[in-house]
Amino acid sequence: MPDSVTRDASAKTDPSQTQAATVVNDFVVKFANVNGSGSASANGLFAKSILRMGVPIAARNIFPSNIQGLPTWYEVRVSEAGWLGRRGGVDLMVAMNPQTWAEDVRAIEPGFYLFHDTTKPLPPSMARDDIRVIGAPLTRICNETYSDPRQRQLFKNIMYVGALAALLGVPDTVVEQLLKEEFAAKPKLIDANLNAFHLGRDYADKNIAPIHLRLRASDKIGDRIFVEGNSACALGAVYGGATVCAWYPITPSTSLAEAFADHCKKLRTDPETKKAKYAIVQAEDEIASIGIVIGAGWNGARAFTCTSGPGVSLMQEFIGLSYFAEIPAVIFDVQRGGPSTGMPTRTQQSDLLSAAYASHGDTKHPMLFPCDPAECFEMGAQAFDLADRLQTTIFVMLDLDIGMNEWLCAPFKWDDKKTLDRGKVMTREELEAGRDFGRYLDVDGDGIAYRTYPGTHPSKGAYFTRGTSRDRYARYSEEGSVYVDNMQRLLRKFDTAKSLVPAPIRRDATRRTPYGVIYFGSTTPAMHEALDALERQGRHLNALRIRGFPFSDEVFEFIRAHEQVFVVEQNRDAQLRTLLINEGGIHPTRLTPVLHYDGTPITARFITAEIAGQMKSIETMPTPEKAQ
Amino acid sequence: MTYIAKPKFRHPDLEPNARGFTRRDYEGKVSTLCAGCGHDSISAAIIQAVYELDLEPHRIAKMSGIGCSSKTPDYFLGASHGFNSVHGRMPSVLTGANLANRDLIYMGVSGDGDSASIGLGQFAHSIRRGVNMVYIVENNGVYGLTKGQFSATSDKGSKSKRGVVNHDAPIDMVGLALQLGATYVARSFSGDKAQLVPLIKGAILHHGAAFIDCISPCVAFNNHDGSTKSYDYVREHNEAVNRLDVITGRAPIKLDQEPGTLALVQQHDGSTLRLRKIHADYDPGDRLEAMSYLAQRAAEGEIVTGLLYVDPEAQDHHDYLGTVATPLNQLQSEDLIPSASALDKINESLR
Numbered sequence: 001m002p003d004s005v006t007r008d009a010s011a012k013t014d015p016s017q018t019q020a021a022t023v024v025n026d027f028v029v030k031f032a033n034v035n036g037s038g039s040a041s042a043n044g045l046f047a048k049s050i051l052r053m054g055v056p057i058a059a060r061n062i063f064p065s066n067i068q069g070l071p072t073w074y075e076v077r078v079s080e081a082g083w084l085g086r087r088g089g090v091d092l093m094v095a096m097n098p099q100t101w102a103e104d105v106r107a108i109e110p111g112f113y114l115f116h117d118t119t120k121p122l123p124p125s126m127a128r129d130d131i132r133v134i135g136a137p138l139t140r141i142c143n144e145t146y147s148d149p150r151q152r153q154l155f156k157n158i159m160y161v162g163a164l165a166a167l168l169g170v171p172d173t174v175v176e177q178l179l180k181e182e183f184a185a186k187p188k189l190i191d192a193n194l195n196a197f198h199l200g201r202d203y204a205d206k207n208i209a210p211i212h213l214r215l216r217a218s219d220k221i222g223d224r225i226f227v228e229g230n231s232a233c234a235l236g237a238v239y240g241g242a243t244v245c246a247w248y249p250i251t252p253s254t255s256l257a258e259a260f261a262d263h264c265k266k267l268r269t270d271p272e273t274k275k276a277k278y279a280i281v282q283a284e285d286e287i288a289s290i291g292i293v294i295g296a297g298w299n300g301a302r303a304f305t306c307t308s309g310p311g312v313s314l315m316q317e318f319i320g321l322s323y324f325a326e327i328p329a330v331i332f333d334v335q336r337g338g339p340s341t342g343m344p345t346r347t348q349q350s351d352l353l354s355a356a357y358a359s360h361g362d363t364k365h366p367m368l369f370p371c372d373p374a375e376c377f378e379m380g381a382q383a384f385d386l387a388d389r390l391q392t393t394i395f396v397m398l399d400l401d402i403g404m405n406e407w408l409c410a411p412f413k414w415d416d417k418k419t420l421d422r423g424k425v426m427t428r429e430e431l432e433a434g435r436d437f438g439r440y441l442d443v444d445g446d447g448i449a450y451r452t453y454p455g456t457h458p459s460k461g462a463y464f465t466r467g468t469s470r471d472r473y474a475r476y477s478e479e480g481s482v483y484v485d486n487m488q489r490l491l492r493k494f495d496t497a498k499s500l501v502p503a504p505i506r507r508d509a510t511r512r513t514p515y516g517v518i519y520f521g522s523t524t525p526a527m528h529e530a531l532d533a534l535e536r537q538g539r540h541l542n543a544l545r546i547r548g549f550p551f552s553d554e555v556f557e558f559i560r561a562h563e564q565v566f567v568v569e570q571n572r573d574a575q576l577r578t579l580l581i582n583e584g585g586i587h588p589t590r591l592t593p594v595l596h597y598d599g600t601p602i603t604a605r606f607i608t609a610e611i612a613g614q615m616k617s618i619e620t621m622p623t624p625e626k627a628q
Numbered sequence: 629m630t631y632i633a634k635p636k637f638r639h640p641d642l643e644p645n646a647r648g649f650t651r652r653d654y655e656g657k658v659s660t661l662c663a664g665c666g667h668d669s670i671s672a673a674i675i676q677a678v679y680e681l682d683l684e685p686h687r688i689a690k691m692s693g694i695g696c697s698s699k700t701p702d703y704f705l706g707a708s709h710g711f712n713s714v715h716g717r718m719p720s721v722l723t724g725a726n727l728a729n730r731d732l733i734y735m736g737v738s739g740d741g742d743s744a745s746i747g748l749g750q751f752a753h754s755i756r757r758g759v760n761m762v763y764i765v766e767n768n769g770v771y772g773l774t775k776g777q778f779s780a781t782s783d784k785g786s787k788s789k790r791g792v793v794n795h796d797a798p799i800d801m802v803g804l805a806l807q808l809g810a811t812y813v814a815r816s817f818s819g820d821k822a823q824l825v826p827l828i829k830g831a832i833l834h835h836g837a838a839f840i841d842c843i844s845p846c847v848a849f850n851n852h853d854g855s856t857k858s859y860d861y862v863r864e865h866n867e868a869v870n871r872l873d874v875i876t877g878r879a880p881i882k883l884d885q886e887p888g889t890l891a892l893v894q895q896h897d898g899s900t901l902r903l904r905k906i907h908a909d910y911d912p913g914d915r916l917e918a919m920s921y922l923a924q925r926a927a928e929g930e931i932v933t934g935l936l937y938v939d940p941e942a943q944d945h946h947d948y949l950g951t952v953a954t955p956l957n958q959l960q961s962e963d964l965i966p967s968a969s970a971l972d973k974i975n976e977s978l979r
Contacts, residue, residue, distance in 0.1 A: 223975075223979075226978055235974065239965055244724060267966040268966075273953075275952040276951050277952050278956070279727040288753060291723070295725040295726075296728040299732075300957035303728070317714055318717065321713065321714055411972075414967075420961045453729075455709070455732050456686065458686050462709050462710075463710075466712040
């Protein structure tokens with residue numbers, strides 16, 4: 001899946017001869033590092049300093065399933081226009097890892113820059129004559145300045161940040177302020193880091209000729225925040241009233257549970273007793289995690305687990321129990337590359353089918369699809385109301401790209417008037433007043449029955465929960481008609497869910513068009529950029545972003561209203577397309593898959609090229625009349 | 629499993645307990661297990677224990693997995709909520725339920741297939757977390773519901789009804805529970821109600837992970853000669869180390885006349901376990917001694933029963949997690965949802 005569309009940048013000509021026009025606030029810097037070398041904090045400092053200049057960025061980690069010694073990359077896309085998807089291509093490659101030289105050098109756009117540690121000369125085999133090579137003797141300066149090997153390593157990273165700051169034009173004050181905030185508790189480190197920063201900056205000022213990439217202070221950030229989706233989901237769980245979290249470590253969801261612990265410590269500790277208004281259990285596996293969640297949900301606490309594809313596979317039997325015994329549960333599925341161990345540190349949207357129809361027998365489960373951390377927060381909270389309302393498992397489907405990368409997004413919002421919707425729970429008073437209680441009795445016609453919490457009433461409202469068939473009053477029954485009655489009610493309940501999950505969001509083209517495109521989740525920013533690029537090519541598409549499953553009628557109306565609908569997703573088998581065909585009875589030919597699944601986040605270039613190519617071939621296809 | 633409810637009429641002279649409940653109020657539906665099944669005796673023992681402790685039935689939650697033993701919660705405490713969950717996964721469901729409401733009593737009923745085979749991992753981890761529960765394994769050494777396969781507690785060399793010999797080493801649940809840190813460990817026999825009822829009462833009053841391995845012969849598939857879980861075998865090889873009486877905080881404690889054979893153990897909630905020692909040298913307060921004694925007797929082919937270990941100062945999962953005294957499922961919006969201004973501060977820190 002090459003990002004095949006080349007950029008119409010000004011510098012396609014021989015870089016050594018021409019003075020290219022300066023590119024301001026619109027380029028991609030990529031850092032190639034070795035993991036475990038302390039580069040993450042230096043790279044983060046670089047990214048944040050651009051944000052503080054008021055310039056939007058999209059930052060992404062591309063990392064191995066490893067702790068130390070393997071290649072890792074950090075990509076910072078600077079975009080005054082505010083495009084937050086991956087663009088594709090690199091304009092300034094900071095190549096700090098000899099292992100990946102060849103591919104790193106290859107990724108640089110013609111006419112743009114390779115920055116390297118000049119302590120050792122460039123291997124001649126790696127030279128490209130259409131790029132510009134710059135650098136600083138980072139290792140030499142570090143060895144001359146520091147005696148401690150760890151300092152030599154760590155400060156080398158800060159030093160290249162200093163050099164880049166000089167080359168691109170990051171004011172010292174911005175970096176100073178960030179370091180002060182970062183090391184407020186350890187003031188000694190502020191000066192040490194600033195020294196290293198200055199060493200790099202001074203070297204670049206004196207020795208490196210100006211480059212044609214430039215940062216300029218702007219005002220495009222507004223009140224936006226920069227945060228990881230996993231942390232946002234965890235905060236959503238706090239505001240959504242979750243009190244029980246049971247989880248098992250798995251990349252890329254681990255940081256969600258850890259963030260929940262951090263948030264709870266601050267927000268859910270009783271100020272007087274110092275006791276916890278939450279319980280977090282690192283379980284022995286994913287099966288126990290979902291078991292604990294279901295036990296807690298059955299007993300009236302809001303509970304969740306967070307996991308990834310392999311965990312969802314292990315939880316299948318319990319998810320079926322939650323569906324059939326109607327027990328609220330929330331699962332955050334931070335998707336990664338599958339199948340099997342697959343690509344555990346790479347992103348995909350490939351669990352849609354395994355989540356939608358998880359477990360044996362006839363089952364289906366509502367899913368929410370956040371497109372950024374702001375929606376992770378919103379849907380992270382909403383999931384718990386939905387789980388209680390629908391008395392079933394709710395999946396929040398994010399992915400590694402949103403979950404583990406910091407995204408620039410709208411600030412979290414909360415209305416203090418909001419209270420928890422506990423759904424249909426019959427109280428002691430209602431039971432005492434003689435209200436009829438049938439655990440599986442559809443009294444309101446929405447497929448949702450009342451439940452009672454254990455311990456509610458000394459003689460009324462107790463029932464026996466089981467995964468086996470039972471009648472409306474929870475009495476065991478193997479009668480075919482009783483079973484069918486219950487299964488039909490569960491379908492009615494799923495139908496009710498349609499209007500409760502977040503509605504899709506439509507973006508219309510500037511002109512009438514027979515083309516539509518459907519997308520969801522982390523594809524969103526790249527999709528928006530691609531729509532803009534296609535529009536400029538004269539290719540118009542109406543777009544619909546799906547945010548929930550079951551699909552609302554609006555989704556199918558959108559499909560019916562267009563001759564051809566592209567479905568853009570990050571998996572091999574077009575899983576969203578399959579769901580649309582299956583749930584809406586859509587004819588497969590109406591839905592054209594656009595699939596990106598190499599484990600890297602989808603790019604605007606890729607979507608633009610794929611859709612433009614497909615549209616071209618559709619347009620040149622002879623119509624039946626012409627063929628005659 | 630049945631939907632046949634027991635008739636509601638009762639003898640007018642049935643004696644109510646201190647809470648006004650008769651024994652009938654603690655019964656469940658009519659059992660569908662085989663006539664003579666040990667499990668039904670255990671259900672009866674549970675009913676008696678709860679009746680004698682004057683507990684309100686709705687303050688108890690019954691949890692189980694899958695199998696003959698896991699069906700039994702339908703046959704006792706009909707006024708309690710029950711949860712017949714997934715095979716081998718009762719411990720995790722119970723753990724979650726307990727986290728949600730620390731004020732209820734959790735009674736996990738399982739079998740040797742459910743807990744020693746498919747659910748060994750969950751058994752182990754719920755014990756090591758110190759979940760406050762009564763965990764009863766109705767141990768018959770056989771899969772009854774699928775008609776007579778060996779379970780992981782079947783003795784090496786034991787013969788199935790079809791004549792197959794088991795070559796796999798048995799798992800001793802009591803030994804495991806001791807090793808894993810259970811704070812109340814007992815073994816009993818479904819045919820010995822006098823021993824079993826007080827053991828269940830002590831387990832209910834215990835604040836921590838209480839485990840009872842209850843040998844419960846399977847009359848259909850594992851009660852023949854050659855079985856080490858048959859009524860005859862257990863009666864012949866049962867070696868009780870002590871006899872237990874449980875005195876709740878409400879009842880006056882009477883001291884026994886024979887001090888040499890009596891041990892009093894005061895539990896967290898004020899109840900007293902009164903141990904009449906049959907083996908004067910057996911100390912149920914010493915985990916290592918208990919493990920070594922069990923191993924020695926097992927080598928002689930004896931099944932040691934009684935209260936094998938108790939830590940009266942035990943802590944439970946909630947103590948370790950430091951959770952608030954109010955059950956988590958009773959916390960309201962105002963307890964759980966931070967303010968919009970707290971969120972604004974978080975937003976500020978992310979800029």
